[in-house]
Amino acid sequence: MPVTVKEAVRLENVTYAADGQEILKQVTGSFPEGKITTLVGPSGAGKTSLFRLINGLRKTSSGDIYVEDKHIEKYHPVELRRKVGIALQSATMISGSVFDNLTLPLKLQGEELRREKALELLDLVGLKQDILQQNIKDLSGGQRQKLSIARTLVNRPDILLLDExxxxxxxxxxxxxxxxxxxxxxxxxTTMIWITHNLQQAKNLGDYTWVMIAGEVVETGESSLLNDPSNEQVRRFVKGED
Amino acid sequence: MNYLTLSLALIFVLIPLLLSKALKLELEKDTIIAAVRSIIQLLAVGYLLQYVFDAENMLYILLMVVLMIAAATQNARRKGRSIQGITWKLVLTFVVVEVLTQGILLGLSITPPTPQYIIPISGMIIGNSMVLSILFLNRFTSEVEDHEDETELILSLGGTPKQAIHRQLITSIKASTIPTIESQKTIGLVQLPGMMSGQIIAGADPVQAVQFQLLILFLILTTAVVTSILLGYMSYPTLFNERMQLVKNRMKE
Incomplete structure (x- = not known):
């Protein structure tokens, strides 16, 4: 990574084990501020676990994570999770309307989202404004995913973790x-860290990329590295042999 | 009733035994065990109560209540073994419910401070509290497991553990107390409550028996609600650590 770019997230020898299984092994590296970094690798590489550690939903077994140069344990958990937003493939919703879901992050702080702000967010993510009072059960997969991103944005996160x-x-x-x-x-x-299984997406949209295999970061660099990886394991993964 | 007439009551054990044998239901062993155990257990309790009543010593009453709480805890803790420190949470719940209800009953002179009243009422309160605890723990553990995604969603959006578990907690409290409330709505319409029936059979004035039954019903209502709320609010914090993370292995069976 270029040294001139400020680090939004830095990991130092991070390991994580759950149920007696080592999921992340001595992960070290950083994600540059204001850039899109994609995280690619086969299933079980530990990518989602890494997200849960950065967002503070899980605790590292060892090693340190810094968000904007401050150790994550120095943040109050609520502060950290508002700063580092996460959107998951499952796009979990609470029962109720689109508005109920959009206002959730503010409701948790004892506030309510203004209607105009809600409409603005829907517009931003490309959802029609008339769905605001619609029940979330009636939304398509794509609409739910957009809503999930809009909901995460309510907290105005500096870093956004996007999982598949x-x-x-x-x-x-x-x-x-x-x-x-x-x-x-x-x-x-917003700094974006984006887990994707779509290598074309990683090459086209990502500024940088991390390739993770079996709990280890095997190669990092500009997204173009996926065109010609230097690491043999990455080469096999890119070719679809892994 | 004397022992001769009681022995005639064994006919009601023979009927299911014969039916089970004839239809090859294979219920004979369990039926015999159940019958023998009830005879031994209830006779033992009868003699024990006789002794405690005659002794009129508060220490014996206290000892009986402690035994009831211990037995109820032992029974209920199996359902909540996935929750850290469940034994002491149950003990505390039973103690609070017992002190609260007996405190009101004795403090306001609703019932006299004699073993004849304290022990049976304590048995009903603690027994009911135990059943409610089992119902609550069953529901709560499955709610937490089934809605883990929702819990983590709220945490990830900056919610506190209490906010993250609120829906599951309220659902479990409601689900465990609703049967008690519902059963009280139809009481007397379909069947007469056991205690009231017992009093009437023993020759008590039916209106007096109803008054007592009402007292017990209201006690059970308080017991149900207090048990679920107390146990719920003591249980949920153990599912999270100091970094507000859902600690999965604390919920493992």
Missing amino acids: ITASLDRVSQQDIEELIVKINEKYG
Whole structure:
């Protein structure tokens, strides 16, 4: 990574084990501020676990994580989770309307989202404003995913962790989300760390990329590295042999 | 009733035994065990109560209540073994419920401070509290497991553990107390409550028996609600650590 770019997240020898299994092994590296970094690798590489550690939903077994040069344990958990937003492939919703879900982050702070702000967010993520009072059960997969991102944005996170958010979507919805991520990144300067299994997506949209295999970071650099990886394991993964 | 007439009551054990044998239901062993155990257990309790009543010593009453709490805890803790420190949480719940209800009953002179009143009422309170605890723990553990995604969603959006578990907690409290409330709505319409029936059979004035039954019903209502709330609010914090993380292995069976 270029030394001139400020680090949004830095990991130092991070290991994580759960149920007696080592999921992350001595992960060291950083994610540059205001950039889109993609995280690629086969299933079981520990990518989602890494997200849960950065967001503070799980505790590292050893090693240190810094967000904007401050150790994550120095943050209050609530402060950290508002600063580092996370959107998952499952796009979990609470029962109720689109508005109930959008206002959730503020409701947790004892506040309510203004209607105008809610409509603005729907507009930003490319959802029609008239769905605001619609029951979330009536939303399509793509709409839920967009809503999940909009909901995360309510907290105005500096860093956004996106976990396979386009994995189960059709090509059109996938493209919409890709454009949305780039738009948010450009508009707010939000640091994006994006887990994707779509290598084309990683090459086209990511500024940087991390390749993780079996709990280890095997190669990092500009996204173009995926065109010609130097590491043999990465080469095999890119070719689809892994 | 004397022992001769009681022995005639064994006919009601013979009927299911014969039916089980004839239809090859294979219930004979369990039926015999159940019958023998009830005879031994209830006779032992009868003689023990006789002794405690005659002795009129508060220490014996206290000892009986302690034994009831110990037995109820032992029974209920199996359902909540996935929750850290469940034994002491149950003990505390039973003690609070017992002190609260007996405190009101004795403090306001609703019932006299004699073993004849304290022990049976304590048995009903603690027994009911035990059943409620089992119902609550069953529901709560499955709610937490089934809605883990929702819990983590709220945590990830900056919610506190209490906010993250609130829906599951309220659902479990409601689900465990609703049967008690519902059963009280139809009481007397379908069947007469056991205690009231017993008093009437023993020759008590039916209106007096009803008054007593009402007292017990209201006690059970308090017991149900207090048990679920107390146990719920003591249980949920153990599912999270100091970094507000859901600690999965604390919920493992």
